Amino acid sequence: MPCLLALRCEIATHSPHESAVDPKRWAIGANPAALRSLNPIRRAMESMPTVQGRGKKPISLTLGDPCAFGEIKAPQVAVQALTDAISGFHYNGYSQAAGIYDCRSAVAEFLSKDLPYSLSADDIFMTAGCSQAIQFCIGALANSEKPSNMLLPRPGFPLYQSFCNLFGVEVREYDLLPNSDWEVDLRGVERLVDPDTAAIVLCNPGNPCGSVYTPHHLTQVAKLAGKLRVPIIADEIYAHMAFEGSKFVPMGAFASHVPVLTVGGISKRWFVPGWRLGWLSVCDPDCVLKEAKVLDAFTNLAQMHLSTCTPIQAALPKILQNTPQDFFSQTLDTLSTRADLCYERAQKTPGLSCPSKPRGSMYIMIRIDSDKFKDLRDDKEFALALAKEEALGVLPGSAFGFPGWIRLLFAAPETILDESWDRLEAFCTRHTK
Structure with a gap:
């Protein structure tokens, strides 16, 4: 015991870092990226x-x-599906990081109805709401080894910029035109893109504008992005919430021109934002994103998250299939x-x-x-x-x-x-x- 006390005393009085430590200050500092x-x-x-x-x-x-x-209120079908998933006691543990296979398959089938090709479960990642899907997209495409930028709509959902700030991505804003039903300023987009542009973000139906883009305008955007060789992150959390004779068309329908990462979920259309269930779908029939290892990046990000809420994942197939029109x-x-x-x-x-x-x-x-x-x-x-x-x-x-x-x-x-x-x-x- 005396030897141990002597050792402690020696460490306390002869630490090699003693002169570098200010005893009056804590060595704590907030991450500047998080503060931004x-x-x-x-x-x-x-x-x-x-x-x-x-x-x-x-x-x-x-x-x-x-x-x-x-x-x-949420449809009774959704409430019953979640009740069944919870009361069955089979979904209290973790799922695969990307999500429960049956859940991802149901999302792939649901989204494929509006596409000229079919998605599979491997194209889907389940997330904690659409906001985390946006975070995954920006995090996976941001290049930490060299400067990169992303094009965001103005006006636009501010969380895009928040995540760009977090991942060190330069924000470049393109205009939406209020006197043209908030369509994208295509010439403005073309002027902003350079070799370091990692993605173009598009929100349709629009927040905050209430816009719904026509198939013609979406084709213009897709062809321009394809020409510029820049993928699109399509925020479609309001998918199919279109009225006034407008029809929602997913950006993924134009993936033959440009690879599209689509984010969505059940928050808005099913009136359950507190359930925090979203998805990220990879609309990439030419495997451009796969060859660039973007899907590997999604897998790594999902594994750090561990898994999305499993009872709600388990309920999702019934919610998607059985909600009455x-x-x-x-x-x-x-x-x-x-x-x-x-x-x-x-x-x-x-x-x-x-x-x-x-x-x-x-x-x-x-x-x-x-x-x-x-x-x-x-x-x-x-x-x-x-x-x-x-x-x-x-x-x-x-x-x-x-x-x-x-x-x-x-x-x-x-x-x-x-x-x-x-x-x-x-x-x-x-x-x-």
């Missing part, structure tokens, strides 16, 4: 005041959660009516305008004519004052890289939307010159 990788939507929401403007009950049209108002038809009719309501009220409200009626998803982008307001300099001041005065939460366009606009969720019940627009109209009338 903020989520502007969440930050904007959390900075909104919680006071009840003018004594009114707060209404939030900010977060894209279709369940927030408790009106539209009436459920989708009714929810789309409901969303379409509410989109019309918001579009019409926007045109009648002083200082606001909307160049394009939403044709899908759950959002509408509204332009603020700042020249018509006497004391609101920008979209951030607009959103902040609206929350303070009317207890109404909307997101400033700046959160999507598009200042001078606001985004509203139109998945709320019509009574709430009417009340929201009454408040918005009163607010604008009060602040216009």
Whole structure:
């Protein structure tokens, strides 16, 4: 024991690192990449005041959660499938990192219905929501050994930029054209691409714009990307949520021109965002991505994650196969009516305008004519004052890289939307010159 005490004393008094350590400071520092990788939507929401403007009950049209108002519920088929999976006690352990085979096969079969070729289970990776699928795509294509860049839409879902920041990828934004149904500025894309461009991100149906691209426009995008030799990451979490006579066509249908990584899931269309089940599908009939070992990168990322929630994976085949079409038809009719309501009220409200009626998803982008307001300099001041005065939460366009606009969720019940627009109209009338 005396020898052990002497050894400890010697280590404590003669450490070779003693002179390099400041006893008053901890050697701790946050990762700068993580600090840069903020989520502007969440930050904007959390900075909104919680006071009840003018004594009114707060209404939030900010977060894209279709369940927030408790009106539209998940189909009973989905609830029963998950109940059966949990009560069977067979899915409490880990699955393969890529996901349960039967689950991946069901997703492949489901997606293949809209494609000119067939996907297999090996083309599918299950993820914790669509956001993790986006993370996998950006992480797998980012080149850590040399500078790389990705093209993101503006306005666009800010999580793309967050993940690019995390993986050290330069962000280059291409414009969506508000007066042309938010189509891609193809010339702008061509100017931005260089030999270090790793991918082009496309969201259809669109968040935050509510756009749905025509087959002709998707063909143009695919041919341009093929010519530039740059793959596409297609965010299709709102797949088939199209109305106003529009029809959703998956980007993977054009994979003969360009390899496509499609991300999706059940969060929005089935009204279960809290279930956190998404997928990544590799639409690559010419095996360009496979030969570049991108699938190997996905496998490694999935193995670090261990596995996606197994009971929900087990329930997914029944959910995909048995959800009645009436459920989708009714929810789309409901969303379409509410989109019309918001579009019409926007045109009648002083200082606001909307160049394009939403044709899908759950959002509408509204332009603020700042020249018509006497004391609101920008979209951030607009959103902040609206929350303070009317207890109404909307997101400033700046959160999507598009200042001078606001985004509203139109998945709320019509009574709430009417009340929201009454408040918005009163607010604008009060602040216009």
